[in-house]
Amino acid sequence: MLPESHILTFSCPNRPGIVAAVARTLFESGGNIQEAHQYDDVETDNFFARVRCNFTITRGIDRFRESFARVAETQRMRWALRARADRQRVLIIVSRFDHCLADLLYRWRIGELAIDIAGIVSNHPRAAILHQGFADIPFDYLPVTQETRSQQEETIWNIVQSRKVDLVILARYMQILSDGLSVRLAGRAINIHHSFLPGFKGAKPYHQAHARGVKLIGATAHYVTADLDEGPIIEQDVERVSHHDQPDDLIRKGRDIERRVLARAVRLHIDGRVIINGYKTVVFRD
Amino acid sequence: MLPESHILTFSCPNRPGIVAAVARTLFESGGNIQEAHQYDDVETDNFFARVRCNFTITRGIDRFRESFARVAETQRMRWALRARADRQRVLIIVSRFDHCLADLLYRWRIGELAIDIAGIVSNHPRAAILHQGFADIPFDYLPVTQETRSQQEETIWNIVQSRKVDLVILARYMQILSDGLSVRLAGRAINIHHSFLPGFKGAKPYHQAHARGVKLIGATAHYVTADLDEGPIIEQDVERVSHHDQPDDLIRKGRDIERRVLARAVRLHIDGRVIINGYKTVVFRD
């Protein structure tokens, strides 16, 4: 049996010797590289890396963590290191449309998404959600109005903290998070959003897309941020539509794209393949 | 050998009996349907059709054209009928970037696009265009400034008329046509345009797309119109990009999408598969 894999990700100002320092530290801890990506962004001169590795000696990972922390401090890194098999704790927030929820739960149930579901939150009552079969998961009905938003978000934040949530997925949550909660969740909240060529502002975007006669509709998964309409993009995809497609057909096709794009983004995130780079992301695809 | 195919396209206000009238007229002229599409747009209650047919009796097409004209008048149709083998006369207008021009010329040369090239117009001199191998095609260098625009467009219009041009292709022509010329060319001028999710206004869109970190870039082929930013869309497509892609890479990938989307749109148009429906198109794909 292979020794347990670990995932190391880091970003830092670029300068010569970073990889040499990391690789030496790894080698001296009995570490073995299984897969690695490094990327230097010439615009910001920041360096990004992801390393999947295992250790051939007992407690190698502990030695490595200790040594690496010193390297990281010297290089002013933002970094994360965890066992690949450690499951992230995920909170899913939904409104009435449950196609993304149902898809995520299915992938989780068959083991495709190696996560723990810490709970489901909705601003609609349980009965409003068509999908069944999650009786075993904590469900919190947290209705929200303009007046109660800050209080409702405080409750969400308490859930995130008390249940040690690593990742929040806005799986078609039709409310805009406040700047405050967005900042608190920075880098660990993923949203899914429809996207069109050209883009449409305002209500009923699928109806607008239909009125414009677009031939492609799409979806974008991105990190939630306070200072942007739409945060750093993780993944996008599109599907072909035609003059036959009425707004309802666009919504139906949109569902398929949304759940596919969101599932891919979540998978990339939990596998440590996405590193935020300002308004953008570095995505080390497999 | 099969009798010659003809393409009939029409649109008109919908009411019962249209197809019956057309099909009876066709039958009485010895016509045989090879492929047909009909579509009723419930929003405008307009009816759209494309029929590919051949005739088993001599001069059947002439009889049909005569009879059909009466049906068309009764039904207030906009219509077109032509032999499929008749080649449309195409004028290609370019600026400095010649990837779409080169692609169209190659497809024409090997017989894939069954058109006649009536000429190439550019606001740059012949020497500025890298692609060679079109010595056999009339080339007009028509520089343009703000002051000379109306005069330059008048020259273009004269070329369109004198050379009996059926279709104008703006194959990366970096000038905006005036409203006047757009109206004159309505329904017979196709433009190719880059497209992004989200969209970007203003200069250097590929640089903006790069700054935003998009994961898909695309292109849109549409009819030129005066009253819209971008006219009725014929065809769109996208390609995947990543954090590795610098603006130059986006431009390179954009070239591939643009030439592919434009070639498909031209092919759909000359095959009579596109009918304009207000701000939109009906595209009867094969």
Added chain:
Amino acid sequence: MLPESHILTFSCPNRPGIVAAVARTLFESGGNIQEAHQYDDVETDNFFARVRCNFTITRGIDRFRESFARVAETQRMRWALRARADRQRVLIIVSRFDHCLADLLYRWRIGELAIDIAGIVSNHPRAAILHQGFADIPFDYLPVTQETRSQQEETIWNIVQSRKVDLVILARYMQILSDGLSVRLAGRAINIHHSFLPGFKGAKPYHQAHARGVKLIGATAHYVTADLDEGPIIEQDVERVSHHDQPDDLIRKGRDIERRVLARAVRLHIDGRVIINGYKTVVFRD
């Protein structure tokens, strides 16, 4: 409110006047064409059509059905006519892998697939299927061995008949149907199958694909037939894979393609868009 839509599909030997006869019959019954496709296969000289129509007079559909039956007999048509809102009764047969089953049930539950589920049959016991939430659907555990195959298939056939099943979906049923049952279900049983470039024979195809280093994997939905390895193809799609993908990753990606392709094929079928043409299909896409 719009009058109820009906779907007419037919195929017959091609000869002039078919569309005229159908359209006149439709017109005389107060019918109105909403969408239509016709196609003449030059190789077999057979004619294929699908017409979506509604009727502006009371009992127009009954008049049309009666008149059309005479036309159909004259033209030696194979045909079907039904109200679009009539739900087909579907039997889903699965083995242990339930991704296609879960996907079909979800699409059915939210109303995307307008079908009635007549039952689920499996050669594995209920407990072996991970997906929950179908307590409201009849489930039959019909184990099968080489010796009991004909008896098990007889039971399936009895279910098909007694529950008036219109369509059987083999949603990853890992058994090969006998020629006898295939013939009985001809044209109303859809199977989903992995597909590769190049193809692989024998067991563990995903492992073979991995050993060969393919860069794309795919799936094919087709009608079940007795006399072919794989019957008339309805729909296919592929997804990109890389050297990183181990057999398990291929299987995971394969699940996504399989459920997508099967759902599309089922949707095309129940919408009357697929007509069998010998070893092939005519698919009138929207």
Added chain:
Amino acid sequence: MLPESHILTFSCPNRPGIVAAVARTLFESGGNIQEAHQYDDVETDNFFARVRCNFTITRGIDRFRESFARVAETQRMRWALRARADRQRVLIIVSRFDHCLADLLYRWRIGELAIDIAGIVSNHPRAAILHQGFADIPFDYLPVTQETRSQQEETIWNIVQSRKVDLVILARYMQILSDGLSVRLAGRAINIHHSFLPGFKGAKPYHQAHARGVKLIGATAHYVTADLDEGPIIEQDVERVSHHDQPDDLIRKGRDIERRVLARAVRLHIDGRVIINGYKTVVFRD
């Protein structure tokens, strides 16, 4: 201005410390990593890497090359190191169909493919090739029969050697290379091949695909090898087809896929992104 980029690629038996040794050597030569990928194939336990780097000190690359050679020997590496701007010398071999040739030449002419064209070889005379505009490139007409094959291939081999050809592209060369020449060109000859789901053996594959009614057609670019029907796959893609598509349409769509897939494979190869791994490839995508 940035210092010149270099591309290092290597593969070797995996053991701890490889990356540490390479990175230290790089660091000690004043090297800076711009982009890197490493991959350990668990099946063969071989390690693969590609590093793009530049050097901040004068003659750093020379120091690195010297030091790295010792590391490479110790680790029993197969490796290559070259300046990114160094253009590989490419020989294109074609038969009558010139769509891939025309496409490669266009991409080369506009600077998209940073290669030098060492020559074009065909078993058909110059006049048989429709594409014009390569008067500036050496063209060799080398007809071939069963009897003259070994002699013709010897001439090809002489061209490869005398013109210092780095890469041979079989751009729709309709002849099968002998085992002898295949071995000589191992790892530096790329072929393009149509591909279907399912696959078809024998002549006229597009006609077979049409007879089978496939809904997708594709193409595969692969390295030429002696011992395999089709060598290690570099890149594949597909396009959707329908019942409307006659064999000629499949051939036309096939042209688009073939030229796209071949151009991508050539680009990946010259950018050092493809490393052969037995029957497979490791492709480090950007």
